[in-house]
Amino acid sequence: MAQIQLTASAPLVPFNCGAKQLSKSVLVCSSRRCASFSTLSFTSFRSTKVRNFELGASTAAASNEGFEEVVEGQPLPALGSSYTWPDKKPSHRDPPHKMKGKSRLFTIGLVTAWYSSNIGVLLLNKYLLSNYGFKYPIFLTMCHMTACSLLSYIAIAWMKMVPMQTIRSRVQFLKITALSLVFCVSVVFGNISLRYLPVSFNQAIGATTPFFTAVFAYFMTLKREAWLTYLTLVPVVTGVIIASGGEPSFHLFGFLICVAATAARALKSVLQGILLSSEGEKLNSMNLLLYMAPIAVVFLLPATLIMEENVVGITLALARDDVKIIWYLLFNSALAYFVNLTNFLVTKHTSALTLQVLGNAKGAVAVVVSILIFRNPVSVTGMMGYSLTVFGVILYSEAKKRSK
Template identity: 30%
Template sequence: MGKGGALSEGVVKKIVLSYTYVSTWIFLSFMVIVYNKYILDRKMYNWPYPISLTMIHMSFCSSLAYLLVRVFKAVDPVTMSWDLYLKYVVPIGLLYALSLWLSKSAYIYLSVSFIQMLKALMPVAVYTLGVLFKKEGFKSETMANMISISIGVGIAAYGEAKFDSWGVILQLGAVAFEATRLVMIQILLTSKGITLNPITSLYYVAPCCLVFLFVPWVFVEFPILRENSSFRFDYVIFGTNSMCAFALNLAVFLLVGKTSALTMNVAGVVKDWLLIAFSWSVIKDTVTAINLFGYALAFLGVAYYNHSKLQALKAKDSQKKAQMADEEAGRLLEEKEAENNGVRKNDAHN
């Protein structure tokens, strides 16, 4: 087969792999969300202990991450001193613990579909915090986009049939803590030249996250679990649930590593629509026309935000290539000039 055919095969293979990574991530993310809802919802498995469930996940993920990093050497650990860990990783672990605790707690009070609608506020929170911490430049166009997303989510909330104020507060708190965590990663770790993939992130962050969760667990859930003598730990349910959570982190590692974080954001929008459809058709959650109109408005805002990010990345990439071309041209010019100077010196000597 000719060169053009080989190139076509390579392009097709790359496209197939990209769609495989995206599909795997959507499926696992879908599974984790629905599985968590099943365990925590009082009308389903009826085990409403979000801190305990999060601690099970963190214990499982910490153990597997340790095996992958230290035993099997599948991922190289990041060189990090205790001082750096305490100053930069521990605060991120605290924010992660709070985000997971509140987000899982929201499943007790809200439908899967409405939770996904509220999660559309994530770009708003990240951008707002980025501006406040001076990691993002303020742009009136972007802020108008953020306002449109917020209005869309507000309309969706207004149309929610089973609106629960406490559940909304929990989910909004989870969004705020998760957005702060993402900005803190950018500020604290990136400024030190440290990059953590999902496996090394779990290796360093999950243990301190587990410690932070242990404190409220002792006072909030442990006394209830101790009195509930009829409860028996179901290794199949919690084992497979934890495995799904860890597999999701591996899928994130592959998706971001082989494609980009922007691809994951775009895929996340598709996943949200699928979850809304699943919540309505299978779980039988009520999804109103106002719900869908509000989320559609928010969805358009998020889609435009992702498009703007993509255009900015393309412009940055083009600028980088142009700069590299200029540097290469300058280097060649210097070499040519040096060569000409050498020829002149030889002519003068002769």
């Protein structure tokens, strides 16, 4: 790059580019000429193209061509020293306040959409399986997975929301298949438990996921946490025991199925960390859902035909009497995919830790909303137990964060 020698010249006459006065010492360089002026007056000094102007008798007339952009705050060399003018104009690191405000509103909108879809699909599942009388949780889960398969392909292959990641080997495919099977068990068991338990108690049991995650991680990976981390799991389990004793709608089979669903959910997260740990096998959550959902449909279809005989005929018969059942199933299935989509977007625009904190708060919101909608009886003991569980989960999150 050519060196441009800067030398002092006589003081220059100030010029005015607007009403707002701002005094600066600025150097403006041209590939043909250099001009020095001691005092300038401008309107906005962020990034200004210098055009023809008169500086006085001691300066040459500047050309329209060859002028660089001058940016406020750029350090200037001492007069008489050599200086290499940068090829690129410096950029402001801090975004404008308007951009920050828009980003904040966008994040709040994402979190609201995630909360709404997550709580919505939970309440609609409860309504269909318990109140409406559609007692086919496996078929309902298969509808969810079918929608996730189609909408995932549209979002990734057509809309290009995330880059398409491919399965690179048969071994990786078998690992994804194993994850899909565990995932199916967790979702199906969770839907079955909603037939017997209120949403509030279901969420209280589901909050114990960190306990099962720590147990599986210890036995499967021999990964040990700090003693304080394990200590925080005591209120998590104690709270569920207290909530179980004070739950007016307690159902033993529903309780055991819900515990199994929670354990399967934790097992899936641990297995995902083990099976897809190498750099070549890692998939983001959107691509993982793209491959897991169709495999889940393959598992669920024979289970539905065997365990829920003639479910398609029964659904069509219900539709002839009340067409709303079709719209319920379609909307519920689309909402199930939207839960995964918003989960991914919230994680992308915030962090995994923020998602964990928001998830804890989401459970409490779901409990309150379900009680208001379904009017299920709740005892003081049950609410105290659930509050203790949530408090334990928050302590566990903090202990995990400090141990890293």
